[in-house]
Amino acid sequence: MSENRDRPGTPLGQRKVSRRGLLGAAAGVSAGALLASCSVFQRGEEGPKLGAAADEIIKQRQLTAEDVTAALMTYVPSGKYDEYLMFSSTGHGGQVLVHGLPSMRLLKVIGVFTPEPWQGYGYGGSTNEVLEGGYFHGKPILWGDTHHPALSETNGEYDGQFLFINDKANGRIAVVDLRDFETKQIIKNPLLVNEHGGCFVTPNTEYVLEADQYSVPLGGVYAPITEYKEKYRGVLTFWKFDRQKGHIVPEESFAIETPPYWHDLADAGKGPSYGWAFWNSINTELAIPGIAEGRPAMEIAVSQRDMDYLHVVNWKKAEELVAAGKFETINGFRVIRMDVAAKEGVLFLIPEPKSPHGVDVTPGGDYIVVAGKLDPHVTVYSFAKIQQAIQAGNWDTDEYGIPVLPFEQCVEAQVELGLGPLHTQFDDQGYAYTSLFLDSAVAKWALGKPYRDDGWKLVEKLPVQYNIGHLAAVEGDTTKPAGRFLVVHNKWSVDRYASLGPLLPQNAQLVSIAPDQPMRVLYDCPIGIGEPHYAQIIKRERIKAWEIYPEVGWNPHTQSVDPNAVLKVGEERIERRGRTVEIWGVVLRSQIRPDLIEVEQGDEVIWHLTNIERAKDATHGFALGGYNINLSLEPGETQTIRFVADIPGTFPFYCTEFCSALHLEMMGYFLVKPT
Template identity: 55%
Template structure:
């Protein structure tokens, strides 16, 4: 009998599951039909969809091109997460508007000139043993030959260094396998000094090069004094890659314009593009950077140009540290494979990919087997003896990124608008996929590291044309996500980039990035050190030193302290602002009207602004980031008076609209309200203490915030009591109001702490209860019903104990609320709340799941 019952239950469960599946499939088909989607479209959508709260597998850091920034988005969702400000002011983050970020930008001044834009091109992640370690990101500025350091602990730019020799640097940034050096290769040849030389002096005085920026990983700083540059001929160096594995210690930089042509259309000469593409080959530069680093330590091996060490070509050649190999005509990409043996070079004007074998290269170097020297005396290796082989891929081969499988690489074809999957060991093509349109760089996940992950690939396309809604002549760029996890590649998603040209990208597993969610209190995030202006709650003050005013301020929900700042016209003003929140994601912004100032102050951060109070008047300042229910009240006044003027004004008399008796009554009302609020706060603290909230760091941070606010209540109440006893009823009311605001702020943090603790301590929800919670929120129930509290409607805690056959009653009520309105109990509820529950059109499954959610609520009622 038991077996029969079990069998029947199994059959029923199977039928229910089948019915649900059929219903879900029917809905799925309806959506596809309504939106005109194919099955392939729907599958692609499922592959990239990330439900709310679920995180991506990878970070992608894409250069922002002409925006001078770095773009961060997640894969596979392609959701944009952040723009990291680098070379360009960015107002939301206050970058370039507060003093500390201005100092970073000013590190990038070139020859004394302010530069406030950049052309970011090639991001590079820091490495340990050739594998991305998630600590730092580096990015170059092609237009002004600069390198920036971004600390991934805070996703903040922490340093900008200017190349003292180069005028442009398309080839940067690239790192050695343990981030000993950041490599930056010159693009357009020019004199290394800042002197004038005519174009006729091109071959003699114009030069290229590769700069090796020494990086201190512990400090997170480039050390210019320990850095050096290798002088190279004016061949227009392009991209670079550092060797790894068996080629560790070597570097590879390709070039174009081995013809040394300089153009001159205006003089009647053929254009530059014609003259620099005559030869069948250009040069791949091969150099031993470890040997060069040792040479640079000896003063006799270097010359000093613009206070920077330069190893001349002849010194590098003499020490067997610099060589050339012919490469594809007008090459663009150069990429070392994961184990360091193979170097792939692409050619814009050659349909072939060339695969060099480092073992063959090293053998020729060891045997001093050269086919000659260039006009600058650099030994040239034999092309055929250096090659592993060549493979015809298609038109416009630009860049390469390695897959997870041994020998697999993906290449971009600009002219053919394709991505090609091929085997660089066996020289065999496996697959092609069309993209939209004219792809430049591409990035398979961690595809430039010693540990490529495959799975997804980003095509960074130059044109979008018809892919998105039209927005005028300036189209967005298009980053496309491609699934490379199966034998056949599949295009999944288009991401419009309306920021600049995302030239190249670097990707990393999300598990490797460990950013902080708040700063240690009083931190300057640009230096990661305590800020000189660190100010804690209770330490706010204003100091005058001559004509220089120093304001030490704090921000916390929902006030700025101080709220009144008065200075003289012409005063220099330095304002230190500390966000004293401990809670995550409680950012405050600060601006003073009419002063072109904006600061974004994250929890724990201290920011500094400096300006001159050069216009008279009254200027409100306020928090620009909506941070709490009393956000609009989070403001103050910056008052600038002219010390040369005599102001004819008198203090406005207080308006007394209420009689003393009415004021006393008002005071009693607010104190009674405060006492009621106090009881709520006390209950919250008791709950948190009873359930050991301090054991849970995230909860405890909110609890500490609540305690900070709570500590400010008693002083306000004591002042209010004193004012009341002195019959100063107006001040007593204002002070009790202030105490109420602190009570509300305390309750806000304590409630958040309680909710977080409840989710930590409560028993796990079943799958049905989770669905029910979602239906409860999405169906609009939570608009009137709050678990554990009476709101616009009754508390749902215990609802399953209020009626006979409660589950059935609740199901019927949710399905058809009007059917219960005439019941005596419901009549009283409707009269009390002056509200009738609307029909939310819940289906049977949703109702069943909501009841399961109510069961979970009752089971954990002690927490609510």
């Protein structure tokens, strides 16, 4: 490494660099950077001015060697694609973001729980039905608190087909189809109100895992808080996913009742631990709020015990119990009661320190890594040892009768990393990376055998800015992590960006985890649309998205041709039946046909619109001002809007996408005659 590199973790050297120093630093960073830097300077030799020109830029912008190599490692030239795609949540923004890596360019915001007008999401058409699927007892919920995106997996690897995302606030999960990057389903968990332990998928996406956070009585019914211990319950949900339909099937899903411990993160077993799932928990104190009643604040009350419980669940066995009818139906949902789960060997607990956050299964499926949050260690459990402890059978139970396996018999190692360990990801070199919230740092540590001989040891810590929550390495929670890059999602940005008022953007930082190199921050990416909790990073080529809809008349809600699609210009028509006016229309550059609609006040309007375009990117909008309607009709797409023309007047409608030179002229009038 060049003399310009300071110790890892200290601010980068500010010394301006000579070209020689720059080359030295560039040569050391990584193969990718090496190639990039060489090509720059080779081009420099062909065009003799570039070396001097580059020096001039470096001088003018006061860049360090590290700055320049970071730029070379992250810059994606115009017209070139990023290598990886990152899907991240946006917290209470309620959406999903798609960034390209290593450039960190924002590629798309996917509307999920929150209406998103650019995509016409929630402003008429079938997307309204998707949002309605997540209404709470009929009450519109038009936001969500997205936390943990989960890409669908095949054999424990991302397959690039679907994305699942949870809503902590309202106990819901959503399904995004990665053929068109649109949300297809929002489903409310009928047993819980608030959740956190989702979404995580089993290795072949048999199930999507979701668990409650703040316990409520099953179904969210009323019970006095003083009956917390007796009436409130935890829920571990296994949502059955039908890949063919692209939907979660509640009738084929089930849940396991647990004591009212708050469940935190989860992960599914794989390889040797396939068929099992793991959840962390906190508040095994069973604390309840009531400061005014003289109870301690929850933050104190929930943090009294040094050990909480890792939940170890045999979901294959649970499946058998459900098939054998050993469940009760609550709120229309199949629930294995906790006494049955305990008796049948479906649910075990293992002590874990202390109010932990992440539970992450190693790529080989052999270890389970628990990040201690209020304990400076990661605790590594051996799946083989857990199985031995289960076989040995010499366990105690908690006060609800759930088996508690002896801690010492299940633990493989504990590695002291620092303050506030939250969440762990893996690379392809046998290293693990754990976020340290209080230290504002990433800890790189070595896994033990069979991954490395020098295992269970802290290697290095990298300060990040600031208050890191989750982190994501490239395919870093799959059976085949790809290494190279890590993105850390920091809760605070404090001084990283120009002041934009008191609500500061979040700070996502791209970190190089190139083999045999110190970790280093390459790039700061502000997130000004919400708080990314977790993210997943997938190789770009795994995603096979449609460029246009496969056929003209495609209904993205049914993923098939809509019977009301109009396939050709000239076949558009208007029909009146009593007080219903039904319109079959088409949009194309640069016409909305028919372009003149006249109805009477109070008429019900059913308006089918098909974008008959087949050119990539020839999207048309359809906005009807005054009626809160805005559609995005992508090439081939058909949408249907329904509304009552209750406001009399004259309403121009028009295309909201700048589609062509005559885009402004792409309009019509909707006239509502007063009665």
